[in-house]
Amino acid sequence: MRTSLISTATLHNSPRSNLAEMQKRLSDATKEVSTGRHADVGLKLGDRTGRNVALRRDLGNLEAMITSNSLAKARISQTHTVLGSMGETMDAIQQNLTTYPDTNQTIRLLETQSKEGMQALIRTMNSTDGRVYLFGGINSSQPPMADYDGAPRTAVDNALIAKFGLSIPPQNDSAGLAAITPADMQDFIDNEFDALFQDPDWGTTWSSASDEAITSRISPDETVRTSITANTDATRRLAKALTMLGEFNMNALDPDTRKVVYENAITTLNSGLTETISERANLGHFEKRINVADERMHAAIDIVETRINAFETVDPVDAKVEVDQLTTQIEMSYSLTTQIMRLSIMKYA
Template identity: 30%
Template sequence: MAISGVSTRTLAQSLRTALVRSQNEMNNAQKEATTGRLADPGLKLGSLTSQTVTLNREMERLNNIIDTNALAGSRLSATQNSLKDLSTQAQTFLSTLIAGSSGDATPAVMLASAKSALSSMGSILNASFNGEQIFSGINTDVKPFKGFEAGSDAKTAFDTAFQSYFGFTQTDPGAANISKTDMEGFLASVEPDFLGAGWDANWSNATDATIQSRIALNETASTSVSANIDPVKKLAMAAALTADLYSGNVSEGAREAVNARARALVSEAVAGIANLQASVGVTENRITATSERLKMQADVMELHIQKLEGADPYEASTRVSTLMTQIETSYALTARIQQLSLAKYLS
């Protein structure tokens, strides 16, 4: 009978191979004990792996939409706060205009209120959230409201329109002779500079298009507000007319025409802003309800994935302990075998 020899090198090599295998198994067991998921789903599930891949992909899509919905909801919340401030400013200005029409507010008070309204509009409409302009439509990197300061496009256009219509400037002594009827005619002629094409050219950098967000797999919603809406245009027109013409030399009758037109514009603006606040609120509620529904769907998918890929962390921890013991034993045996030699045997 033939007897095959066994060298210490062969024994050491076999222990080393077993040690590498045990280390790999321990790494997988540690991963399963930590995550509660199979370290290699494909090895365990076989043909069922495609189901987990599909479920994980769909769950990731839902979670991404939930995250973007949170951002959209925060942007709408900031928009809602700004609209509230804009409404408050408009109502304050309207109160001053009404007081002025009855003689309870002086022209100086009305002038100051109009300038305050314009300044507040600039601050509110040029507000940003997360580094994006919330009233710029899709042009979120540019401040939307240009203002009505001296030298601005809007002020220059208005001055040009006034001189073209009357033949002199607002500060010219001849402005004192403008009748109420003449001023009403001018206000009608200059209206397109505020409510028409002049708004985009001189007042606003915003786009009419607003941000459209996918709030569900098959549902989108407008999640921003543009400064190019009628309530903003009307409030700006009323404030600009009052701020400019109450500081010039126009007659009392002309100022009455300005006051009447401004009151009508601001009243419409207040109502329009209120309707817009309601619309934004509806969108906020839609996003909240949709996110809750998506979260429930994602939770159901998570349960299915856990059922397929789930691993018992306690059992995995036990395997880690067992494998650790085996590895330590292998290290000890390998060290002893490496110490064996013919010289030591013969001695």
């Protein structure tokens, strides 16, 4: 016959043997009730964890693209707005041109209006969304267009002086300006003056913008242009028309020569406005494509989230039942421990 000895310490510690494990299970179950997910997804899924990680990565990429698209849409919307405001300024100048101003007062008014229009054009091209310059293209860290009173004015003055032998500043040489014939003015506009708004002069005198616009990836398999640069034909033509109207001192020109300037300015301004309208239409098309891409990605997110939930989610009812059961077991364990602690072999001596 063999006798087994059971000490009071053994009886005292026995109910605690599984207590730590139950407390860990209770903590996990409580977490599952509050989050609706397995407490340790990797442990639960085992060799399926890689598939779940891949789904999480896909979900993150889709959500990041939607966030990026919201920034692109904000940039497009602001670009559309500032172009619209600038267009209204140009429309007013265009209206005043239809009557060919021929009095000192109306000519001066148009000249002032054109100079203000040039400033509006430069302000528009130098618009920023607080992070980048909207019309800088991929070179979006600095203002795209130079102040007219700097290099552009110098280039225009030098061209007038070189072509017609005018004094400095050429706008004040009334006699020299009055002597310019219509044919000579047309030749100047077509050649020396036009060259100021073409490359390479445009890039060295007027604009530091990149020819390459910002392109954004709007979905996993689609990219779209999401900006306009200050180097478009629209900007160059508007700048050219406004310079003619604001800097040639129309009052000093022969009436026939002045008419040549007006006709060229009208044609150039109309072309620039048409190009601007076209660019705004393109922006609307790009924004629509982004919206369509967002709709597709939201649908894809719903599918991915459904698949993730199939891996990660727990039945809330089962989780709550487990919490209740574990709580009861732990309470019973504490109760039993208390009762055992009251036992003493001395009571049975």
